[in-house]
Amino acid sequence: MALPTFDEEELLQLLAEFVKLESRFILNSPGYSLYLQPAIIGTSAFRGVHRPSSALLYVIANHTGEFGDKKLGANYAPCIVPQQEAALRGFQQNLRLFGKEDYITEVGTMNLFIAIRDGKNNKELLTAPLDGTILNGVTRSSVLELSRERLVPKGWVVSERKYTMSEFAQAAQRGQLIEVFGTGTAAVICPVRTISYKGMLVDCGLSIGEEAGEITCQMRRWIEDIQYCNIEHEWGYLA
Template identity: 55%
Template sequence: MMRQLLPRCAPRASAFVAPRRASPLGLFQAARQYSISPEAASETKLQDIDPSQLVIQKTSAPKPLKKSEDLVFGRNFTDHMLTIEWNKTTGWQKPHITPYQNLSLDPATCVFHYAFECFEGMKAYKDKAGQIRLFRPDKNMERFNKSSARIALPNFSSTAMIDLIAQFTKLESRFIPEERGYSLYLRPTMIGTQKTLGVGPPGSALLFVIASPVGPYYPTGFKAISLEATDYAVRAWPGGVGDKKLGANYAPCIVPQREAMSRGFQQNLWLFGEEEFVTEVGTMNFFVAIKNKQTGQNELITAPLDGTILEGVTRDSVLSLARERLAPQGWNIVERKYTMQELDEAASEGRLVEAFGAGTAAIVSPVRSISWKGKMVHCGLKDHEESGEIATKMKNWIEARQYGDDAHEWSYVC
């Protein structure tokens, strides 16, 4: 057996020193700028999150519930919040559930100056029996750890964090409407809290979870949207952090979105490079269904996880369901690079069947057309249609598992 040539998380300085008897593959792996291991930011093993130490302080002033039809995404919040502090000396402190309240942070706190912040977006659902369910929380915690590691924030046990989120969600269960299409949106967030203007790994951090009851993403019904292909601004680039869920990725997208909206389009379709590779739509992953020009076979295509694409939980769910249910019907499920020119050609030849975004908030978002270089690329929908067959099936299939109608390991009962 070949001995290990480098430690798992070798310091950057040693990454460019060829060890004795190093193979070319070993040198390539050692020269990578960042470890793909979520433990990259952890130098020593400190106290991990311990759910058994949870301290609960219930509010003395419960909020009145809003009518389900009056809920606006991300505007109303529940009675409590979950908080866990961390410091570099001892690790994670006791978790607390407290009444929802403001945070008190020094103006020099590093999150304000250097964007030490990452987050997750996930939902809790109430099934027909009144049980509370989380959808694939293991995937969210896996990505949360990858995001925090990339910006030198601490990692944690995914199992412990899921346990705490489940307890927090059950405490707030009265805020989850029972109607289909409604849920409790959960926002786990981690910030660096060290008071310093020096640039370096934060010596302290805060992980907190807040929750917001939400209704259907499209309150007036499932509606197809129009996009503007955007090449004058770039969402992500190779070697960057577009594959991590960092707050710093989102604010720069607002101005291009406002510009697209001023021209009558709901969102941006982010293109990359001279080739104009299709990447994501707004803050969602993007899928297209086309007929292969050479074979005539139906294909469901999305961009690959090359470091510029967010590892969407819904993206993974769509791909898994497609391989499970569409592939046996003759569909080819493909993760590859493709260009806007390719989509335009497929549309002009009648081979572009449909297109849709995929994300936690909407599950799927059908696309009617894409504005590109002064022309409108139509994405297969007829004038009276708001969704294609695949997008509709995906929405129904995923919802069935979210609400427990389709018993599956993706649904975690709190």
């Protein structure tokens, strides 16, 4: 290769120190590791094909493992083609389901909230738990805190728990699905009208001509009142 040589033992010592430094970012669990890729490139400042007089030796470190709960480009890239396919079928977003159980996780780049009632008319607002498969969204946290502060006193139960798509479809069929909405920094609160699942359209509780449900609208008002400093709140910041 005609590249300058280096001391192999010294490189190993440098790699060992580098690994010690980076180890704080690696979880001590099976499936997590630090993938090291040493590389060397010529850095001589001339054109043409010549023997380089100088070179740069560097290491690329990739943290491998489960990073579904991190806002990484690698988590978004695989979603582009499915999103295009959904758009061709007339849908705006893809709902992400996990495992053979089809656990509901996220919708597009948003967290998802589901409002349901049981046979005794007890109401629950639920969202997927932070188990490493979803983003810990700021708007998600805001909705949970506001819900526990303002909906729980009205008899609501606010939950972070696993919920399957089959349970969702059954709740809709029984008339127990109240409404569904997504949450995100850009969209804030986004209502969901229908979800396609295994060839059937599942209605998400909105009546004809209704753009958003009562809880969806209420939650958006609560958050926007804080954002626009219409009310005094500890989250508000007026510049």
